[in-house]
Amino acid sequence: MTYRRRMFLLVLLDSFIVLFAVALAAWVAGPGAGEGPEWLVAMNKEGAAFQGGFFVDAGTLYLFTPLLLLCHHLFFFRYKLYRKAWEYASIGELVMIAKAVGLSFATAGVIQWIVLQRLEPRFLFAAWVIHMLLIGGSRLIWRLIRGGFNRSGGRRKRTLIVGAGSAGTMLARQLMGNPDSELYPVGFVDDDPGKQQLDIMGIPVVGGMGQIAATAGELKIDNIVIAIPSLTKKQLYSIYTECARTRAKTQIIPMLEDLATGRISVTKFRDVQVEDLLGREPVELDIESISGYVTQKVVLVTGAGGSIGSEVCRQISRFLPEKLVLLGHGENSIYAIEMELKEMYRDSSIKFFTEIADLQDSEKMAAVMAAHRPHVVYHAAAHKHVPLMERNPEEAFKNNVLGTLNTARAASRAKVETFVMISTDKAVNPTSVMGATKRVAEMIIQHMDRISATTFVAVRFGNVLGSRGSVIPLFQKQIAKGGPVTVTHPDMVRYFMTIPEASRLVIQAGALARGGEIFVLDMGDPVNITELARNVITMSGYSVEEIGIEYTGIRPGEKLFEEMLKDSETAEQQVYPKIYIGKAEHIYFEEIERIIHEFPGMNSAELKVRLLDLANHVVPAESAKLATV
Structure with a gap:
């Protein structure tokens, strides 16, 4: 849908909501229960309807309705609410709606008071409540229509997200809202006990890092994404060791500095590299x-x-x-x-x-x-x-x-x-x-x-x-040929x-x-070296059983x-x-x-x-x- 068409539909929808909110508020605040909107059909000669002891003036409706309609669109344009992608809406957008609607009613009410020297508080309150419910509800329905169909996993790969923090929840939202993504999140793992057993956007936090292997088996996980950009190398190594016990492919989101600068999106995750698993931070330069x-x-x-x-x-x-x-x-x-x-x-x-x-x-x-x-x-x-x-x-x-x-x-x-x-x-x-x-x-x-x-x-x-003659390129060639990966001795360390x-x-x-x-x-x-071989095999998308590790004996020297x-x-x-x-x-x-x-x-x-x-x-x-x- 083009931007112009989308904005036209939203303006048209909001105009209808404003008119309907005013009409429904006048009926709720004015006539007695069950008698219908009599002010529409039974105006007296003075141009007013009186029912149930509460007075709603026709002049008020004729002035307030166009004022509210105008103010609504002005403030929605002012706060760029017609530019929002509602399929990704959150609490921030709801606050902006409340602010714009509140200012619309306040502005229209002040002008009405200046012109007519009277206000109907019950009517204004009823109109505001109905207006907020309909505007908020319409955006929720918009989000469900645009994003709801994508929540079905379908043939997408079942994905476990490691980390239920801001990066993890952002990743889950984007994966669920993107029908072109081949990944579909079905669970979180996080060591924060305050998050475990909760649902985040309908996705359960099923346990801590130590339960990755068990969870991957229970939920039939195809992919694991490590979504903690601030991890140290030692922490990453520990988490990846758990992930390597599964048959799922493991990936990681970009570094924190890349996300902060906006150069890379949270969904541009990459495969875990061998250098990520050194267990220490890289040496920097003076x-x-x-x-x-x-x-x-x-x-x-x-x-x-x-x-x-x-x-x-x-x-x-x-x-x-x-x-x-x-x-x-x-x-x-x-x-x-x-x-x-x-x-x-x-x-x-x-x-x-x-x-x-x-x-x-x-x-x-x-x-x-x-x-x-x-x-x-x-x-x-x-x-x-x-x-x-x-x-x-x-x-x-x-x-x-x-x-x-x-x-x-x-x-x-x-x-x-x-x-x-x-x-x-x-x-x-x-x-x-x-x-x-x-x-x-x-x-x-x-x-x-x-x-x-x-x-x-x-x-x-x-x-x-990765240098010429080093063990990693050799392992990768052996894996590409279907294995086995050769290691000289099970206790060899480097x-x-x-x-x-x-x-x-x-x-x-x-x-x-x-x-x-x-x-x-x-x-x-x-x-x-044996652990290194296992990690290279799993990073390549295979299990150790598929490729195999063969010990060849220590070479001369x-x-x-x-x-x-x-x-x-x-x-x-x-x-x-x-x-x-x-x-x-x-x-x-x-x-x-x-x-x-x-x-x-x-x-x-x-x-x-x-x-x-x-x-x-x-x-x-x-x-x-x-x-x-």
């Missing part, structure tokens, strides 16, 4: 300290085409560096991030440069650093796949150790101000070649900080959700963080750097659990919210140089043993004499 060392500076990122390196580039670009150099070995990934950034910041003054280079080429790295003279270097390039590096220890050594040394020395010669290297939790008490090479790379960074004017620091990550979090930590570390530190993020509690800091490294105080600094340990750079020198003649087995011994501080006596940071 914008002022970051802008101070990045804005209008030259920044170089190695491994800029990788999942971490590319996100570092995106985040750095927000701070408007003068120049951003994207360095990587794979031309396709470097081209992709270059095109993305140029499109995003085409109206900015940032200059983007690309360099295709191999970290193992020391001359090329020196030339790149000399050409661009960066103020800040983020070293994200590395080989990181544990089983692959176990089979190819030479490549891990060349890229992670020699590549880091070449890049660090080139940065030092180019007088770079700050150099941040990305490391891993696998560098702590390493059992794998990959972890050992990253621990050796940390030693190189700490050694370079001692002998160079450049500030060198390292940042340790846990597993990064620390997880998101790609944006990892990138923020890298950037923040540069702002906090004083030299030689190893920064570590407080990543909350480790996540059981893997540990059941990872550590972020060794006991000897642990520092008790946070240097920034959620960020710790590991205490410095022994650096055996002489042994590193010896391995580099002897590397060409080593076989894989010998190289692996030497690297693991060095990373775990089992070194020859002559190397052990070397300095301690």
Whole structure:
């Protein structure tokens, strides 16, 4: 129905209501019971009707009726009551109706008093009551006609709403009033005991969060929507764990800030993401300290085409560096991030440069650093796949150790101000070649900080959700093929963080750097990989029974659990919210140089043993004499 047609019908309806209210009030207030509206047919010569001891003047009716009709429409237009969508009406609209009707009667009554010098209070009160009942009733009927047919569930999916607060009730109202929505709410769950056992808009609040699984079975729920936008990550994880026990698909409404700004509607809910289930709040940035060392500076990122390196580039670009150099070995990934950034910041003054280079080429790295003279270097390039590096220890050594040394020395010669290297939790008490090479790379960074004017620091990550080679994309591919999902061991646990979090930590570390530190993020509690697999399966709309989980055994180089800091490294105080600094340990750079020198003649087995011994501080006596940071 068009707006003009809708307004015409409402004006016509209200006009009839005004006339009918006046006529019915005159009959109720004037004639005796059962004698009908005699004033319409039995006017005396003086133009008045008298019945039952109460006088209703015809002149009053002739003046008051058009006055009330005019005032009614004026005030309804004034308060935009003809623009209201009555299918979504609530108490607020009823208050506005009462206000407009009251002002209409008051205005018409005052004018009548001025003109005729008399009022009939009983008649006015009766007319006001009838007017309010008919206007309110007509809007209620309008709402029922427009929205009532949509209240039938039909073939729509039976939906349980978690949270019976303002967001939950708003969501329920919109779902019931939208015939195009495939979801139909049939129940709430809420931990507030004051709401349990009540009905909200005809929908029962059936219990608390602990009863989600039982309720979903009893009510045959197809979908669950978590409608509490202010949830912490820990609370969300707890609720989702309950939801995962059902066969229903679980979704969540947008964040509170998105709802408050009006950018996203309450019905634009999304699937629960794995990063929602880390059980902790994301790490934020100290914008002022970051802008101070990045804005209008030259920044170089190695491994800029990788999942971490590319996100570092995106985040750095927000701070408007003068120049951003994207360095990587794979031309396709470097081209992709270059095109993305140029499109995003085409109206900015940032200059983007690309360099295709191999970290193992020391001359090329020196030339790149000399050409661009960066103020800040983020070293994200590395080989990181544990089983692959176990089979190819030479490549891990060349890229992670020699590549880091070449890049660090080139940065030092180019007088770079700050150099941040990305490391891993696998560098702590390493059992794998990959972890050992990253621990050796940390030693190189700490050694370079001692002998160079450049500030060198390292940042340790846990597993990064969604990065290339991480477990989540593997699970998703296995689920897409119908399963099973493979997990190495039922007790395997890992620390997880998101790609944006990892990138923020890298950037923040540069702002906090004083030299030689190893920064570590407080990543909350480790996540059981089997539980993670279950969550990914249920988030994909399947049950664990449908897909299945298969245990394949621990792979070479893997540990059941990872550590972020060794006991000897642990520092008790946070240097920034959620960020710790590991205490410095022994650096055996002489042994590193010896391995580099002897590397060409080593076989894989010998190289692996030497690297693991060095990373775990089992070194020859002559190397052990070397300095301690």
